[in-house]
Amino acid sequence: MTAQTLDGRATAADIKQDLARRVEVLRGQGIVPGLGTILVGEDPGSQSYVAGKHRDCAEVGVASIRKDLPASTTEEELLAVIDELNRDEACTGYIVQLPLPKHIDTDRVLEAIDPDKDADGLHPMNLGRLVASVGGELDSPLPCTPKGCVELLRHYGIDLDGKLVLVIGRGVTIGRPAGLVLTRRDVNATVVLAHTGTKDLKAELARADVIIAAAGVAHMVSPEDVKEGVVVLDVGVSRVEGADGKARITGDVDPAVAEKAAWMAPNPGGVGPMTRVMLLANVVEAAERQAAGRQAAQA
Numbered sequence: 001m002t003a004q005t006l007d008g009r010a011t012a013a014d015i016k017q018d019l020a021r022r023v024e025v026l027r028g029q030g031i032v033p034g035l036g037t038i039l040v041g042e043d044p045g046s047q048s049y050v051a052g053k054h055r056d057c058a059e060v061g062v063a064s065i066r067k068d069l070p071a072s073t074t075e076e077e078l079l080a081v082i083d084e085l086n087r088d089e090a091c092t093g094y095i096v097q098l099p100l101p102k103h104i105d106t107d108r109v110l111e112a113i114d115p116d117k118d119a120d121g122l123h124p125m126n127l128g129r130l131v132a133s134v135g136g137e138l139d140s141p142l143p144c145t146p147k148g149c150v151e152l153l154r155h156y157g158i159d160l161d162g163k164l165v166l167v168i169g170r171g172v173t174i175g176r177p178a179g180l181v182l183t184r185r186d187v188n189a190t191v192v193l194a195h196t197g198t199k200d201l202k203a204e205l206a207r208a209d210v211i212i213a214a215a216g217v218a219h220m221v222s223p224e225d226v227k228e229g230v231v232v233l234d235v236g237v238s239r240v241e242g243a244d245g246k247a248r249i250t251g252d253v254d255p256a257v258a259e260k261a262a263w264m265a266p267n268p269g270g271v272g273p274m275t276r277v278m279l280l281a282n283v284v285e286a287a288e289r290q291a292a293g294r295q296a297a298q299a
Contacts, residue, residue: 003258004156006233006265008148011155012277016060019277019284023061026287029294033287034063035119035280036085036094040078040104041071045237046097049276053095056276062283065091075104079112086114092290093119093141093283098173119282120144122172130177135185139289141282145174146181148274149212149233152265158231160189166204168221168252169214170195174235178212201225213252221253228260234267 023033035057039050050066057064065088067081078096085091094117100106115125121141129140153160165182169175170193179191194204196215205211205225213221214235221232236252251267258264265271 003232003261003264006152006156006231006263006270008152008265008270008273011152012273014155015151015277015281016056019062019280020060022284022288026284026291027061029291031287031291031294032063032090033092033283034065034088034090035283036065036067036088036091036117037097038067038069038078038081038085038094039097040069040073041101043099045239046099050097053276053279056280060280060284062280063090065094071101073101073104075108078104078109082109082112086112086117091117092287093117095120095279115140116286119279119286120173121147121177121282127177127180130180133184141285142181142278143173143177144278144282145214145235145271145275146178147281148271148278149174149178149235149265150181150187151278152233152271152274153210153231156263158263160187160210163189163209164192164207165189165210165212166192166194166208167212167214168194168198168201169212169216169236171214171216174212174214178214211253215252217252218250219252219254221257223254223256223260226257226260229262230257230260231263232257232261233265233271235265235271237267 037050039046054064085094096109110122111124113123115123118126118141121143126140167175167178179193182189182191192204194201202225210231212233216236216238218238218240232253234251234253238250239247240250241247
């Protein structure tokens with residue numbers, strides 16, 4: 001068996017076409033969705049990721065607002081920029097690129113974002129709404145990476161209803177919110193959350209129907225750990241130095257897992273593009289809520 005590929009790039013391209021059409025409709029109503037980014041420091045990975053988000057904006061007609069700040073930026077200076085975007089009517093939604101420098105309190109920064117402009121879906125208020133909502137429509141954004149995982153699987157006709165999904169990792173961007181997204185009634189998965197401190201991770205891997213590996217530990221998921229026909233999404237990222245001395249992006253899943261899996265989302269090229277396009281989707285959805293509010297007010 002060789003796993004079929006869950007191609008995030010191709011899936012994201014299809015979603016962008018739909019988003020572009022929706023943006024045109026909004027423009028006809030006098031609303032131009034705008035995505036803002038705040039990047040503190042000069043981490044190459046973060047710089048590349050933010051640049052990609054602005055290229056995505058150009059592809060679908062979303063305006064982009066970029067705030068690049070030096071690593072020496074104080075917490076108060078960053079909060080001032082956040083306040084600026086909170087008040088900027090041209091900014092429909094924005095993100096603060098993580099991780100932040102260690103001298104900045106990430107929780108305080110995330111809480112300062114206007115929940116209605118929280119493009120990442122990580123504001124405590126929006127996460128709280130997700131906790132409280134098991135089914136039905138949400139008037140708040142879903143966290144981008146878990147949402148991207150679900151949409152990628154749906155695109156390929158993979159139904160998670162009743163499936164046992166093992167999420168490895170407890171980070172704020174995917175590990176912790178993933179269970180909230182995956183257990184909503186429209187997805188209906190059963191979720192086990194594991195991490196690097198889980199005592200018998202191999203036992204959990206062996207029984208999982210779907211594995212979302214997001215711990216940031218290179219090749220921690222091996223072929224001998226998983227069952228035949230498993231679906232695997234490789235999300236975690238590590239930089240591993242090769243024999244030539246160059247650091248390369250490495251996922252959490254050993255490529256040899258493809259010999260046993262039915263489907264695999266590679267890293268890079270799998271969930272990463274989906275996370276980016278879900279960011280755009282959250283911004284467009286926020287603009288659509290804005291348009292609906294205008295129409296209701298005029299009725």
